[in-house]
Amino acid sequence: MTARHRSGRDLPGRLITFDGIEGSGKSTQLAALSRALTAKGWSVVSTREPGGSPLGEGVRRLVLDPAFAGMSARAELWLYLAARADHVERVILPALASGAVVLCDRFSEATIAYQGCGRGLPLDEVEAAVELAAGGLRPDLVVLLDLPVEEGLRRVGERRLTNRLDLESTAFHQRVRDGYLALATREPDRIRVFDARRPLEELQRAILAAVEPVCRSVVAGSAP
Numbered sequence: 001m002t003a004r005h006r007s008g009r010d011l012p013g014r015l016i017t018f019d020g021i022e023g024s025g026k027s028t029q030l031a032a033l034s035r036a037l038t039a040k041g042w043s044v045v046s047t048r049e050p051g052g053s054p055l056g057e058g059v060r061r062l063v064l065d066p067a068f069a070g071m072s073a074r075a076e077l078w079l080y081l082a083a084r085a086d087h088v089e090r091v092i093l094p095a096l097a098s099g100a101v102v103l104c105d106r107f108s109e110a111t112i113a114y115q116g117c118g119r120g121l122p123l124d125e126v127e128a129a130v131e132l133a134a135g136g137l138r139p140d141l142v143v144l145l146d147l148p149v150e151e152g153l154r155r156v157g158e159r160r161l162t163n164r165l166d167l168e169s170t171a172f173h174q175r176v177r178d179g180y181l182a183l184a185t186r187e188p189d190r191i192r193v194f195d196a197r198r199p200l201e202e203l204q205r206a207i208l209a210a211v212e213p214v215c216r217s218v219v220a221g222s223a224p
């Protein structure tokens with residue numbers, strides 16, 4: 001991967017990711033932001049992790065399958081990272097090169113929070129692996145939707161029976177939440193925390209207000 005790709009900064013597009021614990025409402029907020037930015041004339045590409053490319057979607061089926069309940073934490077880490085490497089190279093970098101605003105449902109911060117803080121793998125090793133898999137690409141902005149674990153799991157409700165990670169203990173999800181909040185404390189400008197319990201439309205407006213300045217910094221020529 002070239003130096004240009006490693007920083008992501010020389011590419012004209014912007015990468016905005018949504019993250020948070022289960023039931024935080026990321027997907028709903030991502031769809032609303034996509035509609036709002038598109039209406040304002042931005043070229044938007046919406047995608048997700050794990051997934052977003054044919055290999056990524058294949059890995060998604062594997063990694064979320066309750067049949068693999070006993071999967072080793074390191075195997076889980078590398079499956080998520082394999083999906084990310086393919087997704088970044090085949091989908092995200094080309095979209096950023098075309099000047100698009102890429103909205104991704106989960107990205108590297110999820111791996112640090114879930115596999116690092118949740119599973120307890122050594123954080124320095126997880127962070128190094130995350131950097132390698134994404135080729136150094138980091139989101140320009142992470143929209144971190146935060147809410148108490150009990151409320152997130154209650155919102156997920158029925159879906160808990162179908163996703164291998166949803167079935168984890170409350171303590172696991174609490175470590176994940178704490179991990180996300182620690183990341184945001186470390187980089188408050190790049191990782192912005194939003195209270196996911198706010199009314200939907202109020203939250204949409206707050207997210208749009210945080211994201212628009214980041215989009216406006218898109219290299220001249222691709223702005224609407």
Ligand code: TMP
Pocket residue numbers: 022049050064080106107108110111112114115163165166
């Ligand atoms: P989703 O339900 O938000 O689509 O995410 C799928 C699950 O995968 C969710 O439980 C979080 C988990 N996950 C990780 O554990 N590590 C990662 O790197 C990613 C992207 C997701």
